[in-house]
Each structure stands twice: as structure tokens, then as C-alpha cells.
Amino acid sequence: QVELAESGGGLVQPGGSLRLSCAASEFILWMYWVRQAPGKGLEWVSQIDGGGSTYYADSVKGRFTISRDDDKNMLYLQMNSLKPEDTAVYYCATDSLGSDRGQGTQVIVSS
Secondary structure, eight states, X not given: OOOEEEEOOEEEOTTOOEEEEEEESSOOSSEEEEEEOTTSOEEEEEEEOTTOOEEEOTTTTTTEEEEEETTTTEEXXXXXXXXXXXXXXXXXXXXXXXXXXXXXXXXXXXX
């Protein structure tokens, strides 16, 4: 089973930026970011394939950028113009439902 480890979360003011990282134990063709806001279910955020094609939820499009470094088996999520509604635990995952995901990293957007 693939091991995933997220990092980079924290407390940030509205309008601020954070960069999340995910270390994978092996190469994964499709990689995903999902999130879970307090009291809500898992929500797909973004995904990237092995060729670099990217996809985003409408709620983050234009603000978040997903990228990968396959030499290091790393996945990233650059988050700009953060909003309070982006507050959630963010997970990298091997599928859009987040059924195989890491331990998560907390992002809190608050003034």
C-alpha cells in the first residue's frame, strides 16, 4: 500500500497563501488533493496526472495550483487568496474519493 505524508498546513489570514506538500512512497500516475472541512464530508479539490494535466474544483479554480515532482515522488498544492471557507484538513490521495490518503494537514484561514 502506498504511503502518503502531507505537510505545510497552518494558520493563515484571509487572502494569504500556503503551500502544501505530500511525500509518496512510490510513483503514482494520478494524484489528488481532497479536503474535509469541520463537520463535513470529504471534498475533491484537485488532481494531476502523470503528464501534468490538472483539474480543479470550481471553488478553488484560479486560486490553487497543483503540481508534482516525480523525481522525488512529491505532490504540491499552492494555495493563494485563501478564504475562511478553505479551512479544512487537506489530504493527498490516490483517488478522488480519498479512500487511500495520508494523515492530513490542517489549514485554518482566520483573522
